[in-house]
Amino acid sequence: MRAGHALLMQPQCPICRAAITSDTECSKPCLNCCMKLDLPADGLRGFSPLNWRALGWYEGHLRRLLLNLRRNRKLSAIHALAKLLTPLVPINAVLVPIPSWKSLSRTNPVPQLLASSLCRPCHGLLRRRHATVGQHHLDRQLRQRNQIHSFEAVPDLSNNATDWSFHQVWIVDDILTTGATALAARNCLQNLGITVGGAICLAKTPKQKSKYNPKTIRNG
Template sequence: MLAQLLQGCLNLIITPCCPLCQNPLEPVASGPGPCGACLQRLSLPPEGLQGHEPLPWWSLGFYEGQLRRLLLRQRKNPSPVVIASLSERLAEPWATSPLRPLVVAIPSWKRQGNPLPGLISRSLGFEQVTPLERARPTLGQHHLGKQLRALNQDGAFRCRPGAERPGPLLRRRPLLIVDDILTTGATACAAATALRSAGYRVEGLLCLARTAEKGRDLRSARR
């Protein structure tokens, strides 16, 4: 009886569980991240999403339904374990790159800003760099259209003093901007402009979710 109890406790300790639903994971998983049931519930395509406009981007899925609700909860009360499980899946396309990418999180100008870009960046397993800072405050963009978002973010970023001229090793390595959601791309493009002007090799954006533009079916963007 005692042996069975000890074995049951040991199984609880060593059996991996899905960080989202806490159910045991199958012995042979299809890939990193949440369990199959959670992937289906969040409508995450097996190979994620990828596109090229307004800059190359990689995403887990569309910002809608259960994924949207999950990310809104994470913004208010972030769980490092949940974000790490999603970020591990997001890192897959770059895991076998000959040159390991650098990652830079979109910084917030607010003291209590969005915690997710930094948390995602730290969870990807790539070398994190912090050359970017806000040059000025910006408006909240929830109700702004595409053109107003571009104006709002124009010149909003700059490189920190001492980071304007990266050395040759840093210039060779691909750099990925990290954010939680891609909508029009105004923020990511403004950040990319500042980084490229300083000499960094910006390859695109990693984000957890992509907002579909009105009147456009982004399902053609799936890999």
């Protein structure tokens, strides 16, 4: 009985549920998960097509984890990733998660759950105006066209009491690919006179590697 109770009380990794030795570390991924995720110590930062910050590249173990989180909504894992991401979020940020156009049972819950876990003010200032086509097979140009006028302000929330002379909106999404969705959200908010600092995400899709192969070039 005591052994079973001790097992239940044993601190666990919030991602893989492996037993860990310290209660103080139970809000962070275990060493094994950290090695698999292979996250850069200072995260990732970029400026194209907008200012963005991310935990790591959307590949390998991190990619598989994020795809699973869309389905299983594992709060402990989202909170653990949010804790790692928080140092990258500006102190004056107001977080606005990307809303989904899908029904509640099929929606991607990660942006909202992530934004709520980042220890900054969070407002649902945006909603979808209409459904958009699934984007995983679209190139950059088609993604941008797909997102034109896809967002609008939520009534009564766009004029909240936030001091926009000090705060900046940071758009929150789980994955940043071409940035088409984040740009559409930014344009909507900027049309309301709201300053947008950039986008916060868990992962950024790496640039496609060039198909150029110097071995195929013959001399002369």
